Amino acid sequence: FTIFVIVLCYLRFVFTYRTRFYTCRHLITPLLFYTFFFFLMIRRPPRSTLSSSSAASDVYKRQINAEYGDKRSGMGCSYETEMMETDQTLEEIAQITPEQLQELGLTKDIAEEKVQLFRQAANRLMAEGVDKSTIAEGLYVPGRIEVVGKHTDYAGGRSLLAAASKSFCVVSCPRDDNVCKILTNRQTTAEEQLDRAVSLARDVDSENRVSLAISPELVAPEGLAWANYPAMTLRRLCRNFGELKGCDVAIECDIPEASGMSTSSSMICTIFAVMDARNHLQARPEFKEHLPEMVDLYGYLGCCENGQTFPGRDNTAGLVGDKGVGTFGGSEDHTAIMSCKAGFLNCFSYCPTRFEQQVVWPEDLTFVIAASGAVAEKTGAAMSDYNNAAFKAKDAAVAWNHATENSVSNLAEAVLKFKADQTELKDHAQTLADMSEAIKKFDTGQFCFDRSKGTLREGEDPADGETRYPAGCLVQRFEQFYIENEQVVPGLCRAFMEKDLSALGEIGDLSQRYTDEWLQNLVPETRWLPRKARELGAIAASAFGAGFGGSVWAIVEKDKADDFLNAWMAAYQADETCAQAAARPQCNFFKMVPGPGAFSLSGKKWCINAASHAAAPAPAEEAPAAEEAAHAEEAAPAEAEK
Numbered sequence: 001f002t003i004f005v006i007v008l009c010y011l012r013f014v015f016t017y018r019t020r021f022y023t024c025r026h027l028i029t030p031l032l033f034y035t036f037f038f039f040l041m042i043r044r045p046p047r048s049t050l051s052s053s054s055a056a057s058d059v060y061k062r063q064i065n066a067e068y069g070d071k072r073s074g075m076g077c078s079y080e081t082e083m084m085e086t087d088q089t090l091e092e093i094a095q096i097t098p099e100q101l102q103e104l105g106l107t108k109d110i111a112e113e114k115v116q117l118f119r120q121a122a123n124r125l126m127a128e129g130v131d132k133s134t135i136a137e138g139l140y141v142p143g144r145i146e147v148v149g150k151h152t153d154y155a156g157g158r159s160l161l162a163a164a165s166k167s168f169c170v171v172s173c174p175r176d177d178n179v180c181k182i183l184t185n186r187q188t189t190a191e192e193q194l195d196r197a198v199s200l201a202r203d204v205d206s207e208n209r210v211s212l213a214i215s216p217e218l219v220a221p222e223g224l225a226w227a228n229y230p231a232m233t234l235r236r237l238c239r240n241f242g243e244l245k246g247c248d249v250a251i252e253c254d255i256p257e258a259s260g261m262s263t264s265s266s267m268i269c270t271i272f273a274v275m276d277a278r279n280h281l282q283a284r285p286e287f288k289e290h291l292p293e294m295v296d297l298y299g300y301l302g303c304c305e306n307g308q309t310f311p312g313r314d315n316t317a318g319l320v321g322d323k324g325v326g327t328f329g330g331s332e333d334h335t336a337i338m339s340c341k342a343g344f345l346n347c348f349s350y351c352p353t354r355f356e357q358q359v360v361w362p363e364d365l366t367f368v369i370a371a372s373g374a375v376a377e378k379t380g381a382a383m384s385d386y387n388n389a390a391f392k393a394k395d396a397a398v399a400w401n402h403a404t405e406n407s408v409s410n411l412a413e414a415v416l417k418f419k420a421d422q423t424e425l426k427d428h429a430q431t432l433a434d435m436s437e438a439i440k441k442f443d444t445g446q447f448c449f450d451r452s453k454g455t456l457r458e459g460e461d462p463a464d465g466e467t468r469y470p471a472g473c474l475v476q477r478f479e480q481f482y483i484e485n486e487q488v489v490p491g492l493c494r495a496f497m498e499k500d501l502s503a504l505g506e507i508g509d510l511s512q513r514y515t516d517e518w519l520q521n522l523v524p525e526t527r528w529l530p531r532k533a534r535e536l537g538a539i540a541a542s543a544f545g546a547g548f549g550g551s552v553w554a555i556v557e558k559d560k561a562d563d564f565l566n567a568w569m570a571a572y573q574a575d576e577t578c579a580q581a582a583a584r585p586q587c588n589f590f591k592m593v594p595g596p597g598a599f600s601l602s603g604k605k606w607c608i609n610a611a612s613h614a615a616a617p618a619p620a621e622e623a624p625a626a627e628e629a630a631h632a633e634e635a636a637p638a639e640a641e642k
Contacts, residue, residue, distance in 0.1 A: 001034075001037070001038075002034075005031075005033070005034040009031070087135050087602065088135070088136055088137075088138060088601060088602065089132065089133050089134060089135060089136060090122050090125060090126060090130060090131070090132050090133070090134050090136040090171070090173060091122075091126075091132035091133065092136075093118055093119075093121075093122040093136055093138045093171055093601065094118075094119050094122035094123055094126065094132070095119075096115055096118050096119065096138070096601070097115065098111040098112045098115045099111075100601075101114055101115055101118075101140075104140070104596070104599055104601070104603070105341075105342045105595070105596035105599065106140075106342075106595065106596065107165075107342075107593070107595070110165050110592075110595065113254070114140065114167065114169050117167075117169035117252035117253075117254065118138060118169045118171065118252070118601075120169075120185070120250075120252050121169055121170060121171040121250035121251065121252045122136070122138075122171045122250070124171075124183050124250040124252075125171060125173055125183070125248055125250045128183065128248065130173050130248055134173045134174075135173070135174070136171055136172065136173050137170075137171070137172045137173075137273075137274065137277040137278075137600060137601075137602070138169075138170065138171050138600060138601030138602070139168070139169075139170040139171075139172070139270060139273050139274065139598065139599075139600050139601070140167055140168070140169060140170075140596075140598060140599050140600075140601075141167060141168040141170060141266050141269050141270045141273065141337060141598045142163040142164050142165070142166070142167040142168075142266070142337060142340075142595060142596070142597065142598065143163075143164035143166050143167060143255040143259075143261030143262055143263065143266055143337070144161060144162070144163060144164055144261060144262050144265070144266075144332075144333050144336035144337050144340075145161065145162040145163070145164050145261070145336075145367065145369070145544065145553060145594075146159060146160075146161060146260075146332065146336070146544040146545065147159075147160040147161065147162060147345060147492065147542075147544070147553065148160050148484065148488050148489050148492050148507075148508075148511050148542070149161075149332065149484060149485070149488075149489050150480075150484055150511065150515050150519060150544070150547075151389045151390070151393070151480075151481070151484075151519060151521075151547075152332075152350075152412075152481060152484055152485050152489075153302075153329070153330030153331060153332035153350040153351075154306075154328065154329055154330035154350070154351070154390050154393065154410075155330075155351075155390075155393040155394075155397070155410045155411040155412055155481055155485075156349070156350055156351035156409070156410035156411060156412030156413055157349065157350065157411070157412050157481060157484070157485035157489075158347060158348060158349040158350070158356060158412075158485055158489045158490075159332050159347070159348060159350075159489060160345050160346070160347050160359070160489050160492055160493060161332065161335065161336035161339075161340060161345065161346050161347070161348065162336070162340060162344075162345050162346075162361075162367075162594035162595075163336060163337065163340035163342075163594060163595045163596060163597045164255070164261050164369070164592065164595065165590070165592035165593075165595050166254050166255040166256065166261060166590075167253070167254065167255065167266070168251055168252070168253050168255070168266050168267070168270050169251075169252045169253075170249060170250070170251050170252075170270050170273075170274065171249075171250050172247040172248065172249040172250075172274045172277065172278070173247060173248045174245065174246075174247055174278050175245065175246040175247055175248060176245065177245070177246055178213055178214045178215070178243070178244060178245060178246050179211055179212065179213050179214070179246040180211070180212045180214055180230065180234055180246045180247055180249065180271075180274075180275075181209070181210075181211045181212075181246070181247075181248045181249065182209060182210050182211075182212070182227075182230055182249045182251065183208065183209045183248075183249065183250045183251070184208045184209065184226075184250075184251045184252075184253065185208065185251070185252050185253060210224060210227045210230075212227070212230065212231050212234055214234045214235075214238050214244045214246060215235070215238060216235060216238050216239045217235070218231050218234055218235040218238070219231060219235075220232070226267075228325055229264050229267040229268055229271075229305075229325060230267060230268075230270075230271045232268075232304065232305075232322075232323075232324060232325050233267075233268045233271040233272060233275075233304055234271060234275070235322065236304045236321070236322060236324075237271075237272065237275050237281065237304075239320065239322065240286060240319040240320065241279075241281050241284050241286050241287060242284065242286075244275055244278070244279050245278055245279055246278070247274055247275070247278050249270075249274055251270065253266075256371040256551075256586045256587075256588045257375070257586055258375040258549065258586065259371040259372075259545070259549075259550060259551050259586060259588070260371075260543075260544055260545015260546060260547075260549065260550025260551045261371070261545070261551060262333040262336075262337070262545075264305070264325070264327075264333075265301070265305060265333035265334050265337055266333075266337055268301055268304055268305055268334065269301060269334055269337045269338055269598055272301060272304075273598060273600070277600070286319070289312075289313075289316075290310060290312055290313070290316075290318060290319050291310075291319075294338075294339070294606060294608065295335075295348075295352070295353040295354065295355060295608075296310075296352075296353070297338065297606065298331050298334050298335040298338055298339060298348075298353045299331045299335075299350075299352055299353040300319060301331065301334035301338070302329070302330055302331025302332075302333075302334050302335075302350075302353075303319070303321055303324075303331070304324065305324055305325055305327065305329065305334070306324045306325075306327060306328050306329055306330070307321045307322055307323050307324025307325070307326075308321045308324070309321040311352075326387075327387060328387045328390040328391070329390065329546070330350050330351070331350055331353050332348070332350065335348050335350075335353055336597070337597060337598055338597050338598050338606040338607070339355075339597050339606065339607050339608045340594065340595070340596065340597040340607060341358070341594075341596060341597065341607045341608070342593075342594065342595050342596040343360065343361050343593065343594060344358045344359060344360060344361060344594055345358070345359040345361060345493075345496065345594055346358055346359075346608065347359065347489065347493055349412070350412075351409065351410055351412065355608050357493060358608070359493050359496045359497060360496070360497075361496075361593060361594045362496070362499060363558075364557060364558055364559075365539070365555055365556070365557060365558065366555075366556060366557075366558045366561050366591050366592070366593055367553050367554070367555060367591065367592050367593065367594075368533075368538075368553070368554045368555075368556055368561055368564060368565050368568065368589065368590070368591055369551055369552070369553055369554075369588075369589070369590055369591075369592060370529050370533075370551060370552045370553075370554070370568065370569070370572065370587075370588075370589050371550075371551045371586060371587060371588040371589075372523075372525040372526055372529060372549065372550060372551060372552065372578075372581055372587065373525070373581035373582055373583070373584035373585075373586045373587030374523050374524075374525040374526065374549040374550070374581045375549050375584070375586060389477070389519060389521060389547070391451060391467065392469070392473060392474060392477035393410070393411055393477055393478075393481060394410070394451045395449040395451055395456075395467065395469070395474060396411060396439055396443075396474040396475075396477050396478040396481075397409070397410050397411050397413075397414050398442075398449055398451065398454050398455070398456055399438075399439045399441070399442035399443055399447075399449075399456065399474055400414045400435065400438055400439050400478075401414075401454070402441075402442055402456060403438035403439065403441045403442060404418075404438055411478060411481050411482075411485075412485065414435070415431070415435070415482065415485070415486065418431065418434070418435055419431065428482075428486060428487060431482075431486075432479060432482050432483075435478065435482070436475050436478060436479055439474055439475050439478055440472075440475050442456060442474075443469070443471060443472060443473070443474040443475050444471050445468070445469065445470055445471035445472075446458055446459070446460065446468075447459070447468065448461075448462040448463070448466040448467065448468045449466060449467050449468070449469070450465055450466050451467070452465060476518040477518070477519070479514075479518060480514045480515070480518035480519045483510065483511075483514050484511060484514065484515075487507075487510070488507055488510060488511045488514075491503065491507045492504065492507045492508070492511075495507060501539050504539055504540040504555060505534070505538075505539055505540045507540070508530075508540030508541060508542045508555075509534070509540075509542075511542050512530050512541070512542045512543060515542075515543065515547075519547070521546070521547025521548055522543055522547065522548075523548060523549055524577050524578070525549075525577070525578050525581045526543035526549070526550055526551075526552055527543075528572075528575065528577060528578055529541070529543070529552040529568075529572065529578075530542055530543060530552050530554070532568065532571055532572070532575075533552065533554040533564075533568060536564055536567050536568055536571070537556070537560070537564065538554040538555060538556050538564065539554075539555045539556060539557070540554070540555045541553065541554040541555070554568070561591050562591075565589055565590075565591060568589065569589040572587075572589075
């Protein structure tokens with residue numbers, strides 16, 4: 001518009017030039033025209049609501065936010081989107097319709113499910129005494145599907161991700177104090193039911209609610225494991241961004257608990273979004289300095305969970321960490337939850353978080369998800385098993401550093417350094433063999449690793465803070481990482497883009513096999529389900545999640561999905577090995593296509609705009625995925641053939 005007016009003024013000057021006075025007089029008209037319409041453009045539009053009468057207005061503003069708001073930041077959503085948002089009252093959210101959720105990216109069947117959850121959350125707050133005219137924030141926060149990229153993120157690797165159709169539906173209302181009161185539809189675990197004495201002593205009214213006073217020293221009430229995640233997030237946000245005001249928060253969740261769809265990370269993302277809406281975190285100087293881009297936010301949320309300091313730019317102190325929740329994962333889950341778009345798979349790499357590419361989901365295919373019912377906890381005794389995979393990856397990089405006199409931070413950097421040092425291009429099989437040979441020098445079972453210092457020493461008696469591994473396990477951990485990161489993820493992306501269904505199946509099988517035999521984090525149920533899915537005609541199938549329980553995805557043709565789901569579920573329930581897990585309430589079979597990442601009912605999103613965001617370099621492929629799979633097996637140790 002400005003360029004148009006400038007051109008108009010110039011043409012006016014050229015065709016009417018006689019005297020300086022005459023020229024200036026004839027410029028008055030276009031300048032007045034410009035001034036009048038400029039102020040019309042920048043004027044904030046009147047407040048609209050989520051009532052049916054304002055639906056067209058809301059759709060228009062959301063479309064503008066998605067298209068033009070995205071391009072301002074180049075990251076899929078600008079941090080400065082407030083002028084595109086609309087306010088809602090608690091009563092309006094309690095009357096939300098499926099059509100309004102469809103406008104925000106949900107499919108018709110999923111919107112009909114979620115509208116009930118949003119209404120229940122709003123009614124829960126009103127039942128607690130919150131006035132129905134209170135301004136409220138509605139949030140949709142999904143779980144995540146890890147298509148491939150198993151246990152690669154904390155080692156700097158890449159993964160291919162989708163947002164699940166199971167989600168948190170959240171409604172929050174502001175408070176004037178520093179208390180965050182959280183109400184959920186969560187069911188009490190058996191462990192909590194046995195500990196009623198602790199329950200009576202903690203700051204909760206029952207097992208599905210908790211009140212947390214936000215402070216830099218906040219600790220979750222004793223005996224309530226799920227509350228550790230919101231308490232940790234609130235504590236970290238308070239330490240990094242200063243004093244926070246509280247909220248009343250109602251959370252309705254249909255993600256099967258401990259299913260590998262990352263309810264824990266969904267909770268962390270939820271608490272961030274609630275606190276940001278209440279306290280305008282993104283406007284604070286610390287946020288603008290350390291988290292200027294959307295991918296920085298994804299990485300920071302991962303650091304909240306694992307307790308690490310989010311590194312500052314230009315060697316600054318960054319956002320200081322604390323103990324987190326005790327798990328040593330990466331930022332894959334948080335990235336998927338916040339970044340994904342409906343109808344796409346997102347490929348990211350990590351340490352730091354980088355967008356690589358976006359893959360269109362084929363319209364004639366669908367996921368069928370089986371939450372196994374074999375509970376994949378990250379708390380208590382299961383935490384050490386979960387963390388062990390991360391520790392092995394870290395110490396495999398330490399072994400490679402000592403063998404090659406390098407100082408890389410993780411396995412992904414080791415692979416890049418190895419390739420950069422080669423005078424001639426090597427294929428995957430040769431690269432895998434050469435790097436494994438280097439790690440093997442310190443993988444004899446005779447070395448103690450101190451991962452906090454990145455050092456190792458020869459000896460059979462590890463001191464405090466040291467770990468001694470059985471011979472060969474670090475090489476296995478590296479080779480699983482290399483196959484998954486360098487072959488499986490790029491290969492599956494290419495297979496989707498080329499619509500090569502045969503390659504999808506072969507690569508999915510390769511990922512499942514290496515996860516089972518070398519990562520060694522599967523259980524009988526998550527071994528049985530992919531194998532049976534392939535027998536029943538699935539194009540591809542694989543387990544996903546942290547491991548030691550979790551879920552399995554299968555890709556099938558849409559027109560065969562119902563029959564496949566029923567046959568798969570019936571076979572699972574009838575199998576003697578799986579019958580116990582199949583009978584648990586966490587067991588759930590459902591269909592889905594990749595859905596949208598987190599969004600607010602007012603139109604705010606945190607997704608990546610692939611068209612305007614420069615992607616990270618994709619890995620070079622020396623050979624087709626099927627051929628590389630064969631090379632990898634030839635190069636693997638004999639133990640893989642057991």
